[in-house]
Amino acid sequence: MCGVALSLASCSTHKPVMTVFKDLEATGEGVIELPSSQIKIKPQDELLITVTSLVPSATAPYNLPLSNPATLDHMKMTSTPYQQTYIVNNAGDIDFPVIGKFHVGGLTTEQIAAALTQRIEADVTDPQVYVQLVNFGVNVVGEVRNPMRVKVNSERFSLLDALASAGNMTEYGDRTNVMVIREENGVAKYHVIDLTKSDVVTSPYYYLQQNDVVMVQPTPTRESNARYDTNNAYKVQVVSTVVSAASVIASLVIALTVK
Numbered sequence: 001m002c003g004v005a006l007s008l009a010s011c012s013t014h015k016p017v018m019t020v021f022k023d024l025e026a027t028g029e030g031v032i033e034l035p036s037s038q039i040k041i042k043p044q045d046e047l048l049i050t051v052t053s054l055v056p057s058a059t060a061p062y063n064l065p066l067s068n069p070a071t072l073d074h075m076k077m078t079s080t081p082y083q084q085t086y087i088v089n090n091a092g093d094i095d096f097p098v099i100g101k102f103h104v105g106g107l108t109t110e111q112i113a114a115a116l117t118q119r120i121e122a123d124v125t126d127p128q129v130y131v132q133l134v135n136f137g138v139n140v141v142g143e144v145r146n147p148m149r150v151k152v153n154s155e156r157f158s159l160l161d162a163l164a165s166a167g168n169m170t171e172y173g174d175r176t177n178v179m180v181i182r183e184e185n186g187v188a189k190y191h192v193i194d195l196t197k198s199d200v201v202t203s204p205y206y207y208l209q210q211n212d213v214v215m216v217q218p219t220p221t222r223e224s225n226a227r228y229d230t231n232n233a234y235k236v237q238v239v240s241t242v243v244s245a246a247s248v249i250a251s252l253v254i255a256l257t258v259k
Contacts (some may be wrong), residue, residue: 020175023198031141032198037109037156039133046135047086058124062097080107085134109133138208140166142216143173162214165192173216180205181213
């Protein structure tokens, strides 16, 4: 039987699972096939595209002019100019200098660079096209030490990378119940991941995409304690209110009695 002190916290003997990929503990070594980490461009994505060649004046018309600020999330005005970026419209297109409307939706940055290179090399010798996704970010919330939006500087960013960026899970984070929410084709899809199992790395949700939400659910013990704390706080508030009211009534009675 749980003692009085323990019962105030919880009589549950549940302990949070702290190990990730627990099923690999007995194997020692091995190989796991990884899924593709390629990011496909979506509407409202922001692209930085630079075109260069051995003759800078030849590719100058294919570059946007310099401006401040450079990106949507860089709103500080600075003395250093930055190259403007392209915002992908709802149809998946950008308006590219000289070329005009250019479809990028559903393509990777490598595919965009290759397609632009093919178009530009008709007029420019050996053009070099660099394409970067600059608005790649994910949100990490729930039972992590530092809930935050993580700005990603690489197109290869895993679920474990996101958790590490947020300071890792707390001791109350349920490693068997981590949810990834992803917007696709106008709907929000979600997938629950069990980090104690190594096959998580084969999931299409292991490598994150732009604007994914990683939500670490609390352990049952955490939820139970939270409910207890809420109920206990309410009871204390009620008792305090009753005591205060009784004190006021007693004071009034004493005052009337004295008179």
